Amino acid sequence: MGKKLVLPWWGRKKNTELEVSPKGLPHHVGIIMDGNGRWATARGLPRVVGHRQGAEALREIVRECGRLAIPILTVYAFSTENWQRPQAEVDFLMELLLEVLTDELETLHGEGVRIVPIGQLGDLPKPVRDQVEYAATLTASNENLKLNMAISYGSRQEILKAVESLIDMAVRGELTQVTEMTIAKLLYTAEDPDPDLIIRTGGERRLSNFLLWQSAYSELYFSDVMWPDFTKEEFQKALVDYQKRERRFGKIDENE
Numbered sequence: 001m002g003k004k005l006v007l008p009w010w011g012r013k014k015n016t017e018l019e020v021s022p023k024g025l026p027h028h029v030g031i032i033m034d035g036n037g038r039w040a041t042a043r044g045l046p047r048v049v050g051h052r053q054g055a056e057a058l059r060e061i062v063r064e065c066g067r068l069a070i071p072i073l074t075v076y077a078f079s080t081e082n083w084q085r086p087q088a089e090v091d092f093l094m095e096l097l098l099e100v101l102t103d104e105l106e107t108l109h110g111e112g113v114r115i116v117p118i119g120q121l122g123d124l125p126k127p128v129r130d131q132v133e134y135a136a137t138l139t140a141s142n143e144n145l146k147l148n149m150a151i152s153y154g155s156r157q158e159i160l161k162a163v164e165s166l167i168d169m170a171v172r173g174e175l176t177q178v179t180e181m182t183i184a185k186l187l188y189t190a191e192d193p194d195p196d197l198i199i200r201t202g203g204e205r206r207l208s209n210f211l212l213w214q215s216a217y218s219e220l221y222f223s224d225v226m227w228p229d230f231t232k233e234e235f236q237k238a239l240v241d242y243q244k245r246e247r248r249f250g251k252i253d254e255n256e
């Protein structure tokens with residue numbers, strides 16, 4: 001046997017084990033779960049198979065948020081624009097939502113997950129809306145992880161709804177001044193701090209009408225990984241990247 005080659009420290013393969021520090025974790029993470037269709041098409045499978053696989057990926061990330069004690073996760077599951085997809089795909093997505101919220105509900109409840117649907121829930125087929133509302137009621141007092149599920153969600157529609165409420169309040173003479181807080185409190189995310197980190201999978205670099213007001217100072221992380229392949233290790237990569245960033249909020253570091 002030949003002599004074992006020992007590389008000097010600078011030649012050694014870096015420890016690939018990622019270290020997410022328990023300090024400086026984001027309080028609120030938003031995820032644009034994109035790439036299900038392309039994941040399936042690349043494998044010669046119908047797009048809907050990608051959606052089903054995507055639901056599995058979500059389970060893993062929810063569990064990981066619980067493990068890391070990240071308190072709020074907002075996931076973009078279906079946009080107001082997604083209604084324009086072929087009816088068969090929309091129907092499948094609605095069925096899948098119903099199925100996941102039925103089959104996984106007890107487990108999620110047991111894990112202390114509070115499910116909060118956000119979006120134009122009135123647009124959902126009645127059985128889906130009923131189940132979404134049931135899930136929200138059942139899990140309302142859970143405290144481990146708040147899972148905001150953006151379904152039939154569009155940020156412009158959300159802001160428009162807030163403006164309509166403002167007009168109503170003004171007409172009733174209940175409005176003396178409008179501040180940023182007034183508007184924030186009229187959004188679906190009224191009780192949450194803004195997301196610290198927004199992750200988009202699937203390679204596109206855009207927000208696609210997700211949390212436009214709330215993301216004013218969010219850190220953005222784009223991954224080329226398609227959502228069904230987004231494992232907890234990929235999620236940890238995003239968190240490690242986030243932890244290296246310096247958030248300035250428009251100010252400067254006075255110690256420099």
Ligand code: IPE
Binds near residue numbers: 033034077
């Ligand atoms: C995201 O995956 C899921 C939804 C929008 C419902 P897509 O369905 O957008 O997948 P791609 O982007 O076409 O690959």
Ligand code: IPE
Binds near residue numbers: 078204
């Ligand atoms: C954004 O993805 C919506 C969700 C992930 C639910 P889309 O696939 O709908 O976004 P675009 O069309 O690429 O901008």
Ligand code: MG
Binds near residue numbers: 034035036202
């Ligand atoms: Mg997409």
